[in-house]
Amino acid sequence: MKLAIDATGLRKSYGDKVVLDGVDLRVAEGTIFSLLGPNGAGKTTTVQILSTLLAADSGKAVVAGHDLSVDPSGVRGSIGVTGQFSAVDNMLTGEENLLLMCDLHHLPKAEGRRRTADLLDQFDLVEAARKTPMQYSGGMRRRLDLAMTLAGDPRIIFLDEPTTGLDPRSRRTMWEIIRKLVKDGVTIFLTTQYLEEADQLADRIAVLNGGRLVAEGTADQLKRMIPGGHIRLQFADVPRLNQAAHLFGNATRDDDTLTLDVPSDGGVRSLRSLLDKLDADLVEVDSLSVHLPDLDDVFFALTTKETAR
Numbered sequence: 262m263k264l265a266i267d268a269t270g271l272r273k274s275y276g277d278k279v280v281l282d283g284v285d286l287r288v289a290e291g292t293i294f295s296l297l298g299p300n301g302a303g304k305t306t307t308v309q310i311l312s313t314l315l316a317a318d319s320g321k322a323v324v325a326g327h328d329l330s331v332d333p334s335g336v337r338g339s340i341g342v343t344g345q346f347s348a349v350d351n352m353l354t355g356e357e358n359l360l361l362m363c364d365l366h367h368l369p370k371a372e373g374r375r376r377t378a379d380l381l382d383q384f385d386l387v388e389a390a391r392k393t394p395m396q397y398s399g400g401m402r403r404r405l406d407l408a409m410t411l412a413g414d415p416r417i418i419f420l421d422e423p424t425t426g427l428d429p430r431s432r433r434t435m436w437e438i439i440r441k442l443v444k445d446g447v448t449i450f451l452t453t454q455y456l457e458e459a460d461q462l463a464d465r466i467a468v469l470n471g472g473r474l475v476a477e478g479t480a481d482q483l484k485r486m487i488p489g490g491h492i493r494l495q496f497a498d499v500p501r502l503n504q505a506a507h508l509f510g511n512a513t514r515d516d517d518t519l520t521l522d523v524p525s526d527g528g529v530r531s532l533r534s535l536l537d538k539l540d541a542d543l544v545e546v547d548s549l550s551v552h553l554p555d556l557d558d559v560f561f562a563l564t565t566k567e568t569a570r
């Protein structure tokens with residue numbers, strides 16, 4: 262596996278306030294990695310460090326094959342950053358903004374015009390091309406911002422809260438765009454306040470709290486870390502429900518829906534042992550579904566303690 266980002270022991274303090282207290286991050290190329298954490302956890306600080314906007318006090322990071330401390334311009338040449346520090350110029354039209362970005366990346370004029378036309382098309386901004394971003398909706402501005410980042414053809418894109426404040430439809434459009442970028446081989450480092458967004462998009466998720474990563478894994482792995490998961494069994498009639506309820510003393514039954522919820526981590530092993538138990542007792546089950554806690558539950562379980570300090 263080739264790593265797009267490989268960071269070890271990142272530390273950053275402001276005065277005696279420790280913001281990052283030894284953070285390790287590994288992000289595989291061509292994947293979406295999401296960094297979650299409560300307000301003030303240090304997400305933006307991490308993005309700023311990895312994108313060369315801020316120096317870490319200590320630690321080492323290689324971004325797109327370039328060592329952050331040895332070759333920051335190599336890093337800058339391979340990445341794009343959008344979000345809280347948007348580069349959109351309100352005095353220029355959408356098209357002029359894009360042409361300017363192409364200029365800044367030293368694209369020959371004809372190529373810049375071609376790239377701009379492609380990006381306007383790809384980001385559904387053709388009709389808005391001659392308007393200034395002041396006349397754009399929030400979703401259109403975000404799309405222009407991201408399109409401008411792509412003018413430089415980055416291998417890694419840092420998206421700092423790309424959909425904050427967008428309505429559900431614009432958010433979904435943005436998700437589609439992000440998924441497409443990854444299909445084309447780009448690596449995405451995403452911070453978001455929306456856990457559903459991380460759940461939908463991210464291959465791996467890390468949770469930052471109190472300056473440290475308190476968990477890292479796929480959305481499913483994180484959900485298995487905390488209690489609350491169960492396997493729901495559906496029965497055809499009450500006698501069968503009774504029979505099963507007898508087998509699982511810790512389960513919760515609902516006689517109206519003829520279901521039984523058996524606490525479980527949702528893993529294959531526990532699923533198999535549950536099915537074995539049912540089989541051994543010849544209990545007939547109509548259907549079965551696995552319910553994991555959602556990412557909100559995980560987030561609360563992992564971050565409440567620290568933030569309460």
Ligand SMILES: Nc1ncnc2c1ncn2[C@@H]1O[C@H](COP(=O)(O)OP(=O)(O)OP(=O)(O)O)[C@@H](O)[C@H]1O
Pocket residue numbers: 275280298299300301302303304305306307
């Ligand atoms: N220049 C600075 N000087 C002093 N403290 C700072 C500075 N920049 C950030 N901080 C502090 O560092 C901490 C982390 O900030 P950061 O913006 O990285 O958090 P975040 O996780 O991105 O939060 P949010 O979700 O609110 O954007 C905060 O407590 C913030 O007040």
